[in-house]
Amino acid sequence: MENNIILTGDRPTGKLHIGHYVGSLKKRVEMQNTGKYTPYIMIADQQALTDNARDPEKIKNSLIQVALDYLAVGLDPKKSTIFVQSQIPALAELNLYYLNLVTVSRLERNPTVKAEIQQKNFERSIPAGFFTYPVSQTADITAFKAKYVPVGDDQEPMLEQAREIVRSFNSIYGEVLVEPEGVFPKKGSGRLPGLDGNAKMSKSLGNCIYLSDDADTLKKKVMSMYTDPNHIHVEDPGQVEGNMVFAYLDIFDSDKEHVADLKERYQDGGLGDVKIKRYLNEVLEAELGPIRKRRAEFEKDIPAVYQMLKDGSDKANEVANQTLEEVRAAIGVNYFDILK
Ligand code: TRP
Numbered sequence: 001m002e003n004n005i006i007l008t009g010d011r012p013t014g015k016l017h018i019g020h021y022v023g024s025l026k027k028r029v030e031m032q033n034t035g036k037y038t039p040y041i042m043i044a045d046q047q048a049l050t051d052n053a054r055d056p057e058k059i060k061n062s063l064i065q066v067a068l069d070y071l072a073v074g075l076d077p078k079k080s081t082i083f084v085q086s087q088i089p090a091l092a093e094l095n096l097y098y099l100n101l102v103t104v105s106r107l108e109r110n111p112t113v114k115a116e117i118q119q120k121n122f123e124r125s126i127p128a129g130f131f132t133y134p135v136s137q138t139a140d141i142t143a144f145k146a147k148y149v150p151v152g153d154d155q156e157p158m159l160e161q162a163r164e165i166v167r168s169f170n171s172i173y174g175e176v177l178v179e180p181e182g183v184f185p186k187k188g189s190g191r192l193p194g195l196d197g198n199a200k201m202s203k204s205l206g207n208c209i210y211l212s213d214d215a216d217t218l219k220k221k222v223m224s225m226y227t228d229p230n231h232i233h234v235e236d237p238g239q240v241e242g243n244m245v246f247a248y249l250d251i252f253d254s255d256k257e258h259v260a261d262l263k264e265r266y267q268d269g270g271l272g273d274v275k276i277k278r279y280l281n282e283v284l285e286a287e288l289g290p291i292r293k294r295r296a297e298f299e300k301d302i303p304a305v306y307q308m309l310k311d312g313s314d315k316a317n318e319v320a321n322q323t324l325e326e327v328r329a330a331i332g333v334n335y336f337d338i339l340k
Helices: 018-034 045-049 056-073 089-099 104-108 111-119 133-143 153-173 215-223 244-252 256-268 273-299 302-331 335-339
Strands: 005-010 038-043 081-084 148-150 181-183
Touching (some): 005 018, 005 133, 018 056, 038 302, 045 056, 045 133, 056 081, 056 273, 089 302, 133 302, 244 256
Parallel strands (some): 038 081
């Protein structure tokens, strides 16, 4: 039987933004809707705690926001198992066995973790749980025997490490685990820059459009976007490179011919920023309006959203416990099986 299992997830540290949407959520929904896959979507609250241990309230509040964002973009609990990491005890035990299969120096070489350590100014006070989160992520993936992991480009080192752990495990204890592969966004459509022109849209930089932003907020944000600081008069020729309005149009507007035409007119001079921003706002509203509407519907019944997460977690537990049993048997820590 072909393995079409997908696992992916997000840290609940805030509401999801349109960078998450183009970088990963959209792809997940597409894959889900082909009907060819068995998707597991995890809210990684334990991973979020690795660098937020002193702010559990933030994680708790964000959990429901992320669940709402998932439902809003079209993840469907009938087609995808949506669950919560902390409710799956098998993941923690798998993590414990896998930790013995990596070295500290290998963990130190993970470029994404390295960058995060710098960005968060951890210096020498790195929480050990944070430092080892790629191992816990391997537990998340392998517990479901997932083959495909749709994630942003920054997660490639995690998959590399996951494959190494899987290979070590399988060669020492026998073939139990599945080697996962990443599914990355198409080149050029991957990373959405921030409203301010920063290469990354990120909550900490305050340059995001959230999936939950209302129409007015969206419009205000679009009108404040970074364009070409030297394009002062409408008739001046404008720069398209580094201009966020065009960066966003390239990603969100399917009418490529129209975008090419706008770029030409902008570069020639005579096309004003307000005009192109109004147009971008229309394009974004067409995509985000329906998402916002669905979110508002789900918001009316929050207990139902928790129930959905619980049902998903119950299902996820069955699968993860089965894998854990196989792992225990492979390692040989299933002593009492002889009593069965
Ligand atoms: N690291 C991912 C993020 O930063 C979240 C995550 C946790 C994840 N476990 C995972 C992603 C397993 C894919 C597979 O958002």
